[in-house]
Amino acid sequence: MRSKFKFVIGDIQGCYKEFKALLKLIDPKKENKVFCVGDLVNRGPDSEKVVDFILENNIKSVLGNHDLHMLAILIGAKKHNKKKDTLQKVISKNKSLDIIDHFLKYPFAKVLSNDNKKTLVVHAGILPNWKLSDVQSANDELVAELRSDPEKFLTTMYSDRGKAISKSTNKLNRRRYLVNVFTRMRFITPQNKLDLKTKLKKSTKESYLPWFEYDHKTLNDVDGIIFGHWAAINGVTNHNKIKGVDLGCVWGGSLAAINIYDKSIITVESRK
Numbered sequence: 001m002r003s004k005f006k007f008v009i010g011d012i013q014g015c016y017k018e019f020k021a022l023l024k025l026i027d028p029k030k031e032n033k034v035f036c037v038g039d040l041v042n043r044g045p046d047s048e049k050v051v052d053f054i055l056e057n058n059i060k061s062v063l064g065n066h067d068l069h070m071l072a073i074l075i076g077a078k079k080h081n082k083k084k085d086t087l088q089k090v091i092s093k094n095k096s097l098d099i100i101d102h103f104l105k106y107p108f109a110k111v112l113s114n115d116n117k118k119t120l121v122v123h124a125g126i127l128p129n130w131k132l133s134d135v136q137s138a139n140d141e142l143v144a145e146l147r148s149d150p151e152k153f154l155t156t157m158y159s160d161r162g163k164a165i166s167k168s169t170n171k172l173n174r175r176r177y178l179v180n181v182f183t184r185m186r187f188i189t190p191q192n193k194l195d196l197k198t199k200l201k202k203s204t205k206e207s208y209l210p211w212f213e214y215d216h217k218t219l220n221d222v223d224g225i226i227f228g229h230w231a232a233i234n235g236v237t238n239h240n241k242i243k244g245v246d247l248g249c250v251w252g253g254s255l256a257a258i259n260i261y262d263k264s265i266i267t268v269e270s271r272k
């Protein structure tokens, strides 16, 4: 069966004008053929307009770190940081419950199927030793916990937990680590330890490599992986099956969409 989704859109981060311009190019008939890679909001100028559009048009996405951050603020687990966050208008909209309801439907990982081909979408990345079933069970575990007690989840998820989990890891640290893998990871060691500080192209720490440079077991089960989150690499992975789609629109780059059928990329320049 053909997926209704045809394009995966990169990190919008409140860049409403560029988002609308991109939709005009890739989905002129408004058939809602797009799936987003997360970080729909924050840092950019028009998060409240993006949120309105997302809710009105039932746009689907995986969760990014900024989406979780917005949820944490809306639910009262975290304060809006005036120096960095640009979510004031979202908060004052008086629509918190609708926004929370909508974003809580988003998973951390999603497989889009098209013509017997499968594309995995995540915000930041996955662990190299995970098979697709492991990706799905980690996703299911987080989603179940987030939906059953959002307040507790969003209050306790913040941590730079980068140490890999084992069977003995307690539930809270396990959850923090998995959230970091799906929504914040860039560099990782062969032992699955995360460097959550470095945002550049290269880690200064020895033995840390970009997560997509390892052999990935999931690639035995899917045909490709699409991720966002890492504007500094400008989508370049030098990997024929793992593609980055965050071209840093909010930082003056561009907003991109990848066609999951032919992997072609369509971009709209930042209007900043």
Ligand SMILES: [Mn+2]
Binding pocket: 039, 064, 065, 066, 123, 183, 228, 229, 230
């Ligand atoms: Mn991100």
